[in-house]
Amino acid sequence: MQEPIAATAADGEVIEVRLPAAPTHLPVLRTFTADLAARLDFNLDEVADLRMAVDEACAGLVARAVKTTQLTCAFQLEPDALWVIAAAQTTDGNPPARDTFGWRVLTALVDTVETDADESGVVTVKLYKRRAGTGA
Amino acid sequence: MSDDHKETPSESRALFLEYVALPEDSPRRQTLRDELVTMHLPLARHLARRFNNRGEPLEDLTQVATVGLINSVDRFDPERGVEFLSYAVPTIVGEIKRHFRDHGWAVRVPRRLKELHLSLNSAVAELSQRNGRAPTATELAAYLKISREEVLEGLEAANAYRSSSLEDPVRGDESLPTLANTLGDEDKELEGVEFRESLQPLLKQIAPRERRIVILRFFGNMTQSQIAEQLGISQMHVSRLLAQTLAQLREKLLVDE
Numbered sequence: 001m002q003e004p005i006a007a008t009a010a011d012g013e014v015i016e017v018r019l020p021a022a023p024t025h026l027p028v029l030r031t032f033t034a035d036l037a038a039r040l041d042f043n044l045d046e047v048a049d050l051r052m053a054v055d056e057a058c059a060g061l062v063a064r065a066v067k068t069t070q071l072t073c074a075f076q077l078e079p080d081a082l083w084v085i086a087a088a089q090t091t092d093g094n095p096p097a098r099d100t101f102g103w104r105v106l107t108a109l110v111d112t113v114e115t116d117a118d119e120s121g122v123v124t125v126k127l128y129k130r131r132a133g134t135g136a
Numbered sequence: 137m138s139d140d141h142k143e144t145p146s147e148s149r150a151l152f153l154e155y156v157a158l159p160e161d162s163p164r165r166q167t168l169r170d171e172l173v174t175m176h177l178p179l180a181r182h183l184a185r186r187f188n189n190r191g192e193p194l195e196d197l198t199q200v201a202t203v204g205l206i207n208s209v210d211r212f213d214p215e216r217g218v219e220f221l222s223y224a225v226p227t228i229v230g231e232i233k234r235h236f237r238d239h240g241w242a243v244r245v246p247r248r249l250k251e252l253h254l255s256l257n258s259a260v261a262e263l264s265q266r267n268g269r270a271p272t273a274t275e276l277a278a279y280l281k282i283s284r285e286e287v288l289e290g291l292e293a294a295n296a297y298r299s300s301s302l303e304d305p306v307r308g309d310e311s312l313p314t315l316a317n318t319l320g321d322e323d324k325e326l327e328g329v330e331f332r333e334s335l336q337p338l339l340k341q342i343a344p345r346e347r348r349i350v351i352l353r354f355f356g357n358m359t360q361s362q363i364a365e366q367l368g369i370s371q372m373h374v375s376r377l378l379a380q381t382l383a384q385l386r387e388k389l390l391v392d393e
Contacts (some may be wrong), residue, residue: 042272
């Protein structure tokens with residue numbers, strides 16, 4: 001149990017969290033994200049970045065989510081990186097705008113941000129963060 | 137109370153009278169402002185020490201007290217005939233108290249965890265200094281000679297420590313007097329940002345130090361540890377301020393929509 005999970009995690013293992021798409025539940029997701037990232041041995045700067053990025057992405061989704069639906073957030077573990085894939089059923093079906101402060105925040109906090117929207121109004125935000133490692 | 141600062145009230149009063157009489161764009165103004173702040177720094181340090189040992193690092197308290205002092209210098213009106221000290225002391229103490237309210241423990245946390253939080257805080261500072269980047273949980277465990285589980289528990293406690301501040305409302309316009317003094321540097325960081333114009337009104341709504349942190353992190357591409365070093369505060373403090381400011385901005389943006 002003393003080993004970081006990353007050392008034993010199979011490539012592509014997924015942890016999924018589902019919660020009501022309402023702002024009151026976001027603190028749980030923030031805390032979960034930070035704890036998972038720390039367990040994966042991201043350094044504390046990266047942990048704080050991931051925590052804020054997930055918060056930012058999900059707060060944006062939740063604000064536009066259809067009431068009483070669920071927000072899903074999947075954490076896909078890679079040997080030296082983490083994918084966070086957040087999705088919600090939105091009222092407008094539009095992916096996040098790219099000319100906003102929020103977008104700037106997301107792209108500054110993680111290495112890659114991808115968005116997707118399907119015909120049914122489900123909007124997905126994918127965040128990819130590499131672990132800098134301890135060599136530096 | 138005033139055993140460790142040595143300026144005389146009349147000296148300070150003379151400077152203030154000269155300071156407020158100068159036009160906004162006078163270069164002498166900045167010099168006088170600096171001088172007035174420096175002159176009263178012992179007062180800020182003294183007041184910060186009065187709140188020591190209540191769970192907040194002294195360096196952070198001193199920083200907060202200094203912000204209170206700068207605000208006092210910016211807002212003090214010597215023409216009213218009140219002594220600067222009788223204006224500055226409540227302003228500084230108010231700033232410190234607000235810091236406690238904003239950053240105090242949100243939930244009851246056992247003493248052991250609070251102590252763990254404090255030792256984590258100093259270990260983070262030490263290791264960041266040594267490695268030039270923030271440490272990982274594994275490195276903290278090795279450094280403090282405790283288990284990784286304990287480190288993770290302590291980091292969780294750090295989150296409880298700040299969660300209340302996220303709920304706080306957006307601050308008022310108290311920072312406006314100092315705006316002109318800080319925007320110059322930040323303009324450089326914002327160069328080349330496409331929606332720079334639309335960003336300005338948003339950034340003006342946050343306090344100068346918070347604004348600086350936001351700009352350095354999101355536009356200057358600095359890590360939290362680097363920002364912490366530049367501002368002379370802890371990485372955890374930077375992290376708290378950033379998260380808090382983002383939450384405020386988001387709330388503001390949603391209201392505006």
